[in-house]
Amino acid sequence: MTNSARSDGAAPAAYKILVAGGFGVGKTTLVGSVSEIRPLSTEEDLSEAGAAVDDLRAIEAKRRTTVAMDFGRITLGGGVVLYLFGTPGQERFWFMWEQLARGAVGAVVLVDTRRLTASFASIDYFEQRSAPFVIAVNQFEDAASYTEDEIRVALDLDPHVPVVLCDARRPDSARTVLVALIDHALRVGESV
Ligand SMILES: Nc1nc2c(ncn2[C@@H]2O[C@H](COP(=O)(O)OP(=O)(O)O)[C@@H](O)[C@H]2O)c(=O)[nH]1
Numbered sequence: 001m002t003n004s005a006r007s008d009g010a011a012p013a014a015y016k017i018l019v020a021g022g023f024g025v026g027k028t029t030l031v032g033s034v035s036e037i038r039p040l041s042t043e044e045d046l047s048e049a050g051a052a053v054d055d056l057r058a059i060e061a062k063r064r065t066t067v068a069m070d071f072g073r074i075t076l077g078g079g080v081v082l083y084l085f086g087t088p089g090q091e092r093f094w095f096m097w098e099q100l101a102r103g104a105v106g107a108v109v110l111v112d113t114r115r116l117t118a119s120f121a122s123i124d125y126f127e128q129r130s131a132p133f134v135i136a137v138n139q140f141e142d143a144a145s146y147t148e149d150e151i152r153v154a155l156d157l158d159p160h161v162p163v164v165l166c167d168a169r170r171p172d173s174a175r176t177v178l179v180a181l182i183d184h185a186l187r188v189g190e191s192v
């Protein structure tokens with residue numbers, strides 16, 4: 001509950017945001033596309049051990065995986081600064097989540113409609129903590145397109161949770177997602 005936002009008007013506000021979602025949904029891509037600093041990312045080649053448990057079916061092209069976290073920064077209008085922390089997508093790294101989540105105003109949960117279940121655990125995590133989050137549907141070219149309502153039903157979302165379609169590779173698109181989260185988080189008035 002140590003929200004880093006400042007509302008004294010004298011200094012720009014800074015918000016910590018988590019970028020979550022299953023393995024291969026586009027977290028590292030989103031942080032990299034919007035970040036104005038070279039994103040820090042700790043990646044390593046998929047190990048033999050990891051390959052056995054990671055779901056590689058729809059993501060054969062993905063050869064590297066983030067084992068620690070992605071970190072980036074973006075300045076919005078009015079001097080609002082967002083610090084982005086990508087969560088490790090695999091269950092075996094979840095012990096890091098509590099540390100990462102501390103002080104965050106909310107989360108972007110990325111989903112890939114070809115593998116919705118990959119993001120279920122992330123959604124559960126923020127729902128259980130009553131933490132603000134938005135769903136960002138990362139639109140991969142070969143995925144079928146679904147309406148917002150279909151996605152809501154499939155993910156069993158509460159009606160107030162925003163759903164935004166995006167292309168994580170495009171900075172303007174990723175930025176729109178972040179603005180949607182900040183708007184939502186400020187409306188809800190809760191923090192992780
Ligand atoms: N076509 C397409 N590919 C994407 C998009 N976002 C990410 N990718 C690719 O999907 C793979 C997984 O993305 P990555 O950001 O590493 O996923 P992470 O495991 O959630 O960090 C990478 O090969 C990306 O280049 C997208 O919006 N469209």
Ligand SMILES: [Mg+2]
Pocket residue numbers: 027028029065066086089
């Ligand atoms: Mg990653």
